[in-house]
Amino acid sequence: MAYTWQYYDLVLGGIAVSMFFGVGVGYLTSVSLTAAVIGAALVAVAIIGHGLFVNGPVDEPTDLTKEVETLN
Template structure:
């Protein structure tokens, strides 16, 4: 099953190649087209890392506190 991060990993080289080719066809030089295309790839990576970050499901990993267990306090 492919998820969001699989699509991001696939879009990184596709975006660099596609945007670079489009910018080359528009008349920009290769030394300008590739860095501009890489900015889009960096944006994809940043979105995957910080905006839509992979987080664990806290409710599934944290055990629920049992009512039978004694509550310890520092007092």
């Protein structure tokens, strides 16, 4: 069975790619490493925010109010 990519795989990949890109920009251009990494971190925060709030891991808002049975 072949693996199929899921949305959250892309979210995690996007975070890693943005941070590696920031480090690359910092080392390979005249932009300071600190500024490049901060810029990349802001992109990563945007990706995380999209994964949490725009396309969250729940089907409906009422799913957030359900009690977790496995922890009781």
